[in-house]
Amino acid sequence: MTLEPLLNAPVAIHIHVAAVVPAAILGAHLLAWPKGTPRHRLLGKIWMALMVVTALSSFFIHEINLVYGFSPTHLLSVFVLAGSWRAILAARRHDIRTHRRIVSGMYFGGIVVAGLATLLPGRLMHAVTFSGNSWLALAPLGLVTAAIGAAIGFRPRRSRVA
Numbered sequence: 001m002t003l004e005p006l007l008n009a010p011v012a013i014h015i016h017v018a019a020v021v022p023a024a025i026l027g028a029h030l031l032a033w034p035k036g037t038p039r040h041r042l043l044g045k046i047w048m049a050l051m052v053v054t055a056l057s058s059f060f061i062h063e064i065n066l067v068y069g070f071s072p073t074h075l076l077s078v079f080v081l082a083g084s085w086r087a088i089l090a091a092r093r094h095d096i097r098t099h100r101r102i103v104s105g106m107y108f109g110g111i112v113v114a115g116l117a118t119l120l121p122g123r124l125m126h127a128v129t130f131s132g133n134s135w136l137a138l139a140p141l142g143l144v145t146a147a148i149g150a151a152i153g154f155r156p157r158r159s160r161v162a
Contacts, residue, residue, distance in 0.1 A: 001128065005128050012060035016061060023050035030043055048088065079105075080109075087099050
């Protein structure tokens, strides 16, 4: 692994990565832990802001230039921006089913699927992850995977009322 391609990347990519990495970890936490609590609402607002920054910054990234500088990945950003608005509206009107569906779709489509797509050969994150010492490539992937796994796996115990 080498961070050189990322360090030499445009500022838009720096902003994008700085927003999406915490969004991936925080999103896993939010999906796994109890919903509706003040903590969930606060962290949900932070996650939503990170997702909006991630989506907006993607419009300044043009690694794949299919149509006037844009690619199918940019469609995900449009869906994330629209989904953010719809998820907020659903939560405000207490339509939790719709809110959960939209947010889950944003997480798995906008972070998991898009994140895996960045690891394809020829993409910047592929160069970051799989160049240099190959055994070191597992370290950042392992850290992010462990953080997401910990967020999902370590749920708080619910007290039982007798």
